Amino acid sequence: xPNSIDLSxxxxxxxxxxxxxxxxxxVQTAHPLVLHFAVCDSGIGxxxxxxxxxxxxxxxxxxxxxxxxGGTGLGLAISRRLTELMGGSMWVESAPQQGSTFHFTIxxxxxxxxxxxxxxQAQSPFIANLATTFPCRILLVEDNIVNxxxxxxxxxxxxxxxxVAANGKEAIAALQSEPFDFLLMDLHMPEMDGLEATxxxxxxxxxxxxxxxxxVTAAALREDEQACLAAGMDAYITKxxxxxxxxxxxxxxxxxxxxxxxxxxx
Numbered sequence: 001x002p003n004s005i006d007l008s009x010x011x012x013x014x015x016x017x018x019x020x021x022x023x024x025x026x027v028q029t030a031h032p033l034v035l036h037f038a039v040c041d042s043g044i045g046x047x048x049x050x051x052x053x054x055x056x057x058x059x060x061x062x063x064x065x066x067x068x069x070g071g072t073g074l075g076l077a078i079s080r081r082l083t084e085l086m087g088g089s090m091w092v093e094s095a096p097q098q099g100s101t102f103h104f105t106i107x108x109x110x111x112x113x114x115x116x117x118x119x120x121q122a123q124s125p126f127i128a129n130l131a132t133t134f135p136c137r138i139l140l141v142e143d144n145i146v147n148x149x150x151x152x153x154x155x156x157x158x159x160x161x162x163x164v165a166a167n168g169k170e171a172i173a174a175l176q177s178e179p180f181d182f183l184l185m186d187l188h189m190p191e192m193d194g195l196e197a198t199x200x201x202x203x204x205x206x207x208x209x210x211x212x213x214x215x216v217t218a219a220a221l222r223e224d225e226q227a228c229l230a231a232g233m234d235a236y237i238t239k240x241x242x243x244x245x246x247x248x249x250x251x252x253x254x255x256x257x258x259x260x261x262x263x264x265x266x
Contacts, residue, residue: 046094131159136181138162168197202232
């Protein structure tokens with residue numbers, strides 16, 4: 001499971017100021033093939049009574065972590081859910097000042113063993129040919145490495161080769177150097193969040209350079225959506241991202257942009 005590996009390694013590096021981060025993979029069973037991954041670090045460790053909080057959505061063990069590194073506390077919750085969907089599990093062993101080991105297993109299976117709905121989505125010609133049908137340049141604005149990889153993989157399934165900016169400041173700099181048709185904008189990022197970046201972009205760029213901006217966020221309340229639209233965003237997608245929802249939003253906004261262009265030319 002590449003995303004779980006990336007998250008475990010990035011967390012290990014983030015919280016290991018001295019020592020090492022090691023990755024081990026072994027075959028747990030052969031039939032069916034179950035792979036066991038372990039990412040071990042010699043970092044700050046976690047108190048036993050706080051381990052249960054790790055896999056809760058929006059959980060950070062210390063608010064100073066969010067201030068220093070960004071993120072919303074969704075990475076481990078999403079990774080555990082993904083491993084469970086692949087027939088595996090995820091857990092951690094840790095002690096304060098003695099490091100942590102994150103374990104997860106997955107059961108491999110061919111596409112034909114997936115549920116019928118998943119098979120249909122994986123093989124959908126509409127999804128696979130989206131970039132050909134609706135060509136556009138996409139900038140993904142997201143600070144979390146795991147979320148970046150998930151979004152890029154989804155976009156890649158559609159045929160898009162997106163650029164990445166890690167926060168609002170990087171997004172504005174990218175837009176000033178080259179044009180983009182779509183921005184997929186996270187809300188909570190260090191340096192500059194998505195709402196502030198959107199307001200600046202709407203004021204800074206001329207009309208012909210304005211991109212369509214889609215909020216991609218774990219904030220799912222009605223007032224969150226209203227705040228995004230008030231800042232100048234065009235649409236709203238909640239995390240975890242669903243392939244079909246992303247495809248539908250891109251298709252709808254692409255048609256809207258083309259209608260606006262035809263109307264202005266007429």
